[in-house]
Amino acid sequence: MMAKEFDVEVPVLIVGGGGAGLTSSILLSRLGVESLLVTRYPSTTRLPRGHILNQRSMEIFADMGVASHIRAQGTTPQNMRGLGWYSGLAGGGPQDGHGRRIGFIEAWGGGYVDPDYVGASPEPATNLSLLRVEPILKEQAEQYPQATVSFHHELVDLEQDADGVTSTILNHDTGETYTVRSSYLLGADAGKTVGELAGIKLSGAHKIQKLINLYVSMDLSPYLAEADDAVMMWVFNPEFPQHLDWGGVLVPQGPEWGRNSRGWVLHVSGADLDASQPEKMLQWGREALGIPDVDIELLGVGEWWMESILADDFRSGRVFMLGDAAHKVSPTGGLGLNAAVQDAYNLCWKLAAVLAGRAGGDLLETYNTERRPVNQANIETSTKAAYSHAGxxxxxxxxxxxxxxxxxxxxxxxxxxxxxxxxxxxxxxxxxxxxxxxxHQLNTDYGYTYDSAAIVGDGTPAPVPVDDIRLYQPSTRPGHPMPHAWVERARDRVALRELIHGGHFALIAGEDGQDWVEAATKIAEQRKLPLRAARVGLGTVDFVDIRLAWLKQREISATGAVLVRPDGHVAFRSIASVDDPVAVLSGAFNQILHTAAAE
Structure with missing residues (x-):
């Protein structure tokens, strides 16, 4: 009998067990694609990292079935209205000016009360660090029979050929190596190994500034009487400790929130920071807050560099880069983790379509075409925001x-x-x-658009934003995210975007667009496409636009239609009816999926 050439064969190998890797594992499983995830680390992260989850990411988590679990552990809306700036915490308390609020700004929707944010998405932003999020994702990923999740298994080599990728994996628990043959490999390892082995270069600013995060347990409730609605607290110490820049930033970690949190991340910056001297860092942390005698239990110390880096290409043959392996941004705005989740959402439905034979392989090239410009914009926005701290x-x-x-x-x-x-x-x-x-970077967080061969343009000019970072303007123009609308069916209220859940295309027609619905249904049956088609509006329709929210944003007539991809971006639009909707939609799918006409 011939010996087996590879120890493991799987359609997709995922390298990295953080936000991007675990998200990819769950999404692929829900799309019916088998995968193996390996990560060099023995467990999920033991330090709080990446905590703001914006609305787009929470929509993705809702599609994945984990949003409710994240929200149950995350900061309550009343405890994340915004950010506060406070005086040093020393002295006799607020009555003496210590720990008094100096300034406040609403952030990420102000606890989901800002009309711009409420109108943009059915999902509020939330706050929960990867320390808590990664175990939720890992548990969910391990529930699927399509997925194998192997911690303490490290990629040590890979070779590509025209048909796939051969990887060598080291099992740190046994010291043995094994080979994995996969059709595709996803590099989600924060740039540790995959990029170098695949020959992908990173460009940008490396090691801009070293930062220290102290993960601690302490009781600050006597000092922060005015902080219960703040998701982050900037404590400004007017004593200006010589070795620190000005003070510190506090980020509550729960399980209670506001001033009653017992877990905290304390960010400090200044000269001669050294994570190898935790007791010294603790003392500096006390001085940054202005309370040198406060009782603190050190749970961990993180040292990291602020960087602004972008991969020259997000793809090398059958290897794709996601998350920090493809881009690293400054922490301002929380764009790093969110972009990682959104990278996976863009790529996984395309991989599933190609592996199932529903799409041509060239569809995968649009991952780089679409996500790289978005992440370039994220870097520019984040860098600009970082410099705006001056003054x-x-x-x-x-x-x-x-x-x-x-x-x-x-x-x-x-x-x-x-x-x-x-x-x-x-x-x-x-x-x-x-x-x-x-x-308030809602357009950066939510309103980014795609322009690629997987988008069928309709010749309309791109709208000129009032502010391309702060203000999101909903539109159904191809490439834009599908506008949010609450609609009703059988008296149940649903978000219209739920039509795409589970990797579906969504054909949304006007009240008189039944011919579009029938055409889409016929094409989906021929091509074995996951697709939901419905008329939305008033009268005899599938979903009732009870608030007229869709009417205000749909930008089509009662006879028109919008086709939305499984990642929530509009792929095709017809303002009105056409003579042959089957032919028109077939042509659109041919372009989107990079296929020839269905037989």
Whole structure:
């Protein structure tokens, strides 16, 4: 008997067990694709990382069936209205000015009350670090028979040929190696191994600034009386410790939220930071907050570099790069983790379609064409937001050149009337207004568009945004994300985007667009495409536009139709009826899926 050439054969090998890798495993399983996930680490992350989950990511998690689990552990809406800036925490408490709120700005929808955010998506943004999210994703991934998830298994080599990828995996628990043959390989290992082995280069700014994160347990409830609605707290110490830049940033980790959190991440920055000296870092953390005697239990120390890096190509043959393996951004805006999840959502439905024979292999090239420009824009937005932090001390009227007493006097103008108080408060309001670049970046988070061969353009001009970072303007123009609308069927309220859940195309026609529905259904049966088709509007329809939310945004007539891809982006649009909807839709699918006409 001939010896088996490979130890394991699987359609997709996923390298990396973080947000991008675990998301890919779940999505592929739900699409019926078998996969093997390997990661060098023995467990999910033991340190809090990447905590803001924006609306687009929460929509994806809803499609994956994990959104409710994440939201159950995440920050409550009332505890994540925004971000607060506070005076140092030392002294006698708020009555003496210590721990007093200096400024506040709504962020990521203000706890889902901002009309822009409510109108954009059925899913509120939430806050939960990967320390908690990764175990949720891992548990979900392991439930599917299509998936094998192997922690403490490390990719050590790979070779490509025209038909697939041969990988060598080291099992750290046994010391043995084995070979895996896959049709495709997803590199989601934060740039550790796959990119170099596949010959993918990274360009950009490396090691811009070293940062230290202290993961600690402490009771700050006596010091933060005005912080219960803040998801992050910037503590500004007017004493300006010499070895620190200005103070620290607090991020509650739960399980209770606001000032009652017991777990915290404390970010500090300054000269001579050294994660190898945890006790020294703890003392500096106390000094940053202005409470040198507070009782702190150190749970972990993370040292990392802020970088702005983009892969020159997100694909090399049959190897695809996702998440931090393809792009690294500064932490401003929380774009890193969210982009990783969204990379997977773009790629996995395409892989499933190609592996099932429903699409041509060239469809996979659109992953790079679509996601790389989005991540380039993320890097630019994040970098711009990082630099907008400058001027904070000036806006507050404090300076390391002033005495501690002078700095406290400047800060008291924010809660006590006095000469120059109105001017100082307005100066801070102006500075906070610039922070909307980071905390109201709805168009960056949600409104990004795709322009590729998997999008059928309709010749209409691209809308000119009022602000291309902050303001999302819904549109059904091909390439745009499908606008959100609540509709009703049999008195049940559903989000229209649920039509795409489970990897489906969605054909949404107007009230008089039954010919589009019939054409789409016929084509789906011929091509064995996962597709849902419906008329939406008022009258005799499949879904009732009870709030007229879809009518306001659909940009088609009662006889027109919109075709939405499984990743929620509009792929084709017809403003009105056509003579032969079967022929028109067939041509659209041929372009989207890179196929010849169905027989």
């Amino acid at each position: 904070m001390a000036e806006a507050m009227g404090v300076s390391p050149d002033k005495t501690v007493e002078e700095n406290w006097a400047a800060l008291r103008l924010f809660w006590e009337d006095g000469p120059g108080a109105a001017e100082r408060r307005h100066a801070l309001s102006q500075w906070l207004g610039n922070r909307t670049l980071e905390y």
